Amino acid sequence: MFESLGDRLQGVFDSLRGRGRLTEDEVRAALREVRVALLEADVSLEVARDFTKRVQEKAVGSETLMSLQPDQRVIAIVHDELVELLGGKTAQPSLKNDANVWLLLGLQGAGKTTTAGKLAYKYKAQGRRPLLVAADTQRPAAREQLRVLGKQIGVPVLEVEDHETPARTRARLQEVLRTTYHDLVIVDTAGRLQIDEALMDAVAELKAELSPSETMLVIDAMTGQQSLPVAKTFDERVGVTGLIMTKLDGDARGGAALSARHVTGKPIYFAGMSEKIDGLEAFHPDRIAGRILGMGDVLTLIEKAKALEGDDEADAAATLKDFSLQDMLTQMQKIKRMGSFTEILKMIPGASRLLPPGAEIDEREIARIEAIISSMTERERRQPKLLNASRRKRIAAGSGTSVQDVNRLMKNYEQMKKVMKQLGRRPPGRGLPGRGLGR
Incomplete structure (x- = not known):
């Protein structure tokens, strides 16, 4: 996803390499190219402007320009700022010993149902005993899809019935948990093609009944900047604790991932890297920044x-x-x-x-x-x-x-x-x- 952005940024830094010293004008010219590269990658104007401003404030100091390898210092500053832009430290959803309920929100097509299956697979492999709840009664075959995924990974699925109230869903879930031990409940909620009052009222009522420990918004990275107002609306109306970016293996320009933390203030927990059931990775800002700048990602490879x-x-x-x-x-x-x-x-x-x-x-x-x-x-x-x-x-x-x-x-x-x-x-x-x- 970040390939074109990475190529542009590496080209900018190649022009700085091998010079004995850098002038402020040369640094500013390079950062203008960086800002253009970010905008072309569908990063919001506000984010691109703030990013290059922070880099410039640190890079034009005499300590950087007069160092023996000023180009490497500038690249290091860009790397550190990229890490901060992507969220800083790696963040993961909270997990107690038991009674963990995770609510997945998002529009239709974002990949909620597939992500629910991937999360169940991931945490089952870590020794958890997950339960999937198919609460998407809006999209045809959504419950069938989750049932198939659950059977594939050996995780039971509780299916919400048509016209079932959130109170009834909570009662049925409590009954299942009384008879069978599960320490992680992952709820796949209904979505819409676009935000409307009915959607917000439904997910807000379900959240009020289930009292989830995490409310995660699933965002399709392919939609770019269009996904960010959606994220803000979900957070304002329902409350979001973290984000999951799907389709990061696609050919989108990466602007949504680069802008999401800055615009929403919410950490990115996971990245969907493929359609396979194991194609969900923890989102590591430092590793993503390394990939963008051509530094590789040895830790993920290991x-x-x-x-x-x-x-x-x-x-x-x-x-x-x-x-x-x-x-x-x-x-x-x-x-x-x-x-x-x-x-x-x-x-x-x-x-x-x-x-x-x-x-x-x-x-x-x-x-x-x-x-x-x-x-x-x-x-x-x-x-x-x-x-x-x-x-x-x-x-x-x-x-x-x-x-x-x-x-x-x-x-x-x-x-x-x-x-x-x-x-x-x-x-x-x-x-x-x-x-x-x-x-």
Whole structure:
């Protein structure tokens, strides 16, 4: 989502790099470009103006301009201000030992129902016992959608009946909680295509009956600045404790996410990063700022990798020593579960610059590699030396590729195998031989 903004800002900072000193005029000129980049990213004029004003006040001081690396000081100031703009410290919804009720609000199409399922999945994995409440009686099939999601993740769903009063909903919920233990209740409320009095009255009455510990507003990041007046109205009429930004993996310009905290005063709790049930991440302002400025997001990458861990050290050592095509396939499948290769590359500091602007890694090439290795017998994967010309021809036919594709894969595999052997021979804490890494 922030790709175009990130490219613009990195271009501005590239013009500052390598200079022995910076003048106030040069800093001001660069910040004018920053303000234009923010406006083009659909950030509100007020937010863009205040942001660049704060950066300028800190950047034009003699301490910055006379430092040995003034460009790095300016970038650091922009990074810190971006973090503040996005909310400062990471904020998460409050959780007691039991009796947690979370109310999800928002307009139709924002992604409330899907988000309810994602929240239940996320917190069930953390040891909670969630209960979903399907209280959206306005949108056709909303209750059916939540029922399907609940079955998929193994979480029970209490469905609100047509024309059921909030008082009746509270009584039914209390009855369920008396007979079955649940320490987190997630309520998917009704929405409208636009704000009206009926919507506000309905959600306000439901909130009064359920007394939720958190009232979260789900905002579609693709709607941009249009979502912010909606957020203010919900907060004024119902009261909002935090925000959830959905579709942050889309191609919107990111203005809503950058402006939301400043305009509403409410923290962003979560970011929806994909349509998958596990595609909900805690919103970390410092990590988002790092991605925007091309600094990567190593912490998120590590967390994703740890979630897929399963091999012990002995297995890892064996893989380094005798790296097979089966190991290559296994590692590729693990990386795919972490997200797209392009997104993973962007999390590695500086790695995004290896790709031309707007370029994407061809995921179809990854699929071709998987198809080729999957067309081999288990023995061939373990012993690649068996792959003579006739076997390669058979594998190409079985995978729908060409012999040239198979040959190219084998050449890449041999290169990877050499790297793995080098890693397996290096002393603990040292980098690749002759590369000076890890020193």
